[in-house]
Amino acid sequence: MTTIKKLLKNKPLIVLLAASVVVAIINPRFLTWGNILTVLRQTSINAVIATGMTFAILIGGIDLSVGSVLGFCGAIAAAMISSGINVFVVVITALMLGTFIGFLNGTLITAGRLQPFIATLGTVTLLRGLILVFTKGRPISTGSTGASEAFGKIGTGFIGPIPIPVYIMIVVFILAYYILNHTRIGRYIYATGSNEEATIYSGIKTSRVKLFVYSVSGMTAALAGILITARLGSAQPTAGAGYELDAIAAVVLGGTSMAGGVGTIAGTAIGALIIGILNNALNLMKVPSYYQDVAKGIVILAAVLLDRKQKLSR
Numbered sequence: 001m002t003t004i005k006k007l008l009k010n011k012p013l014i015v016l017l018a019a020s021v022v023v024a025i026i027n028p029r030f031l032t033w034g035n036i037l038t039v040l041r042q043t044s045i046n047a048v049i050a051t052g053m054t055f056a057i058l059i060g061g062i063d064l065s066v067g068s069v070l071g072f073c074g075a076i077a078a079a080m081i082s083s084g085i086n087v088f089v090v091v092i093t094a095l096m097l098g099t100f101i102g103f104l105n106g107t108l109i110t111a112g113r114l115q116p117f118i119a120t121l122g123t124v125t126l127l128r129g130l131i132l133v134f135t136k137g138r139p140i141s142t143g144s145t146g147a148s149e150a151f152g153k154i155g156t157g158f159i160g161p162i163p164i165p166v167y168i169m170i171v172v173f174i175l176a177y178y179i180l181n182h183t184r185i186g187r188y189i190y191a192t193g194s195n196e197e198a199t200i201y202s203g204i205k206t207s208r209v210k211l212f213v214y215s216v217s218g219m220t221a222a223l224a225g226i227l228i229t230a231r232l233g234s235a236q237p238t239a240g241a242g243y244e245l246d247a248i249a250a251v252v253l254g255g256t257s258m259a260g261g262v263g264t265i266a267g268t269a270i271g272a273l274i275i276g277i278l279n280n281a282l283n284l285m286k287v288p289s290y291y292q293d294v295a296k297g298i299v300i301l302a303a304v305l306l307d308r309k310q311k312l313s314r
Helices: 002-009 011-026 033-058 066-082 087-110 116-135 146-156 164-182 184-194 196-201 206-232 243-253 265-284 289-313
Strands: none
Touching: 011 265, 033 066, 033 164, 033 184, 033 206, 033 243, 033 265, 066 087, 066 116, 066 146, 066 206, 066 243, 087 116, 087 146, 087 206, 146 164, 146 206, 164 184, 164 206, 164 265, 184 196, 184 206, 196 206, 243 265, 243 289, 265 289
């Protein structure tokens, strides 16, 4: 009975199950194995980004640059792969680049004393310009070399019946869960988000916590850029645009408070699946893309209002 009560108190899980049932009734194709794999594969991109976003929101911050980091790192990866550079080198380079950009965001916030919203908004504009300069406004194909074939498997390959991006998503969730729940830095993240001033008085350097958090956010965005570039076989100049909104929606739908200090990675996983199911349901019902944006906007507003209501009721 205790387990059942806990499940009933898990609002994101109830929303996920309810959404799945409704979509399955509307369109029976939703529950086919092929479509479930499609949902998981499509969700993996947003889920990976949302993991880093969870870290940022838990400390009471936000990272609006994740979509631009995705696009920039994806473009760099595509250019390197098309030149025949080893896949391992390309992946490490892209991840390090994303981590470095995240570190710069953290530096602007800590040393520069900028608000996270302003700092990461500035990074968005900067990176979007750099993407257009680097790509010259045209897609960059990964080419048809041996390296590009190996790289493509990251986004399109399978291990058994499960797509590789799904495994990557699961590994990212497990690592994030471990960091937040079984490490000192994880405790510091929650403490910083709950009461930064008290955390500072307790001797914890919150500036280092923030640098770590934004570095993680940059790295997960870069990983998402690798996944989407590998899947499409090219890097688009507009890649990642608007992805930060889906990531924020997934985090908030999963129960993480925008005020910081409250939230879980498990909740973010559920939130990402809710967004994935919503996107898939709208596609199955052949809803035009512009109406899909309206629907997602409503979901985001509802999630933020719910978060606000819960905060006021505490």
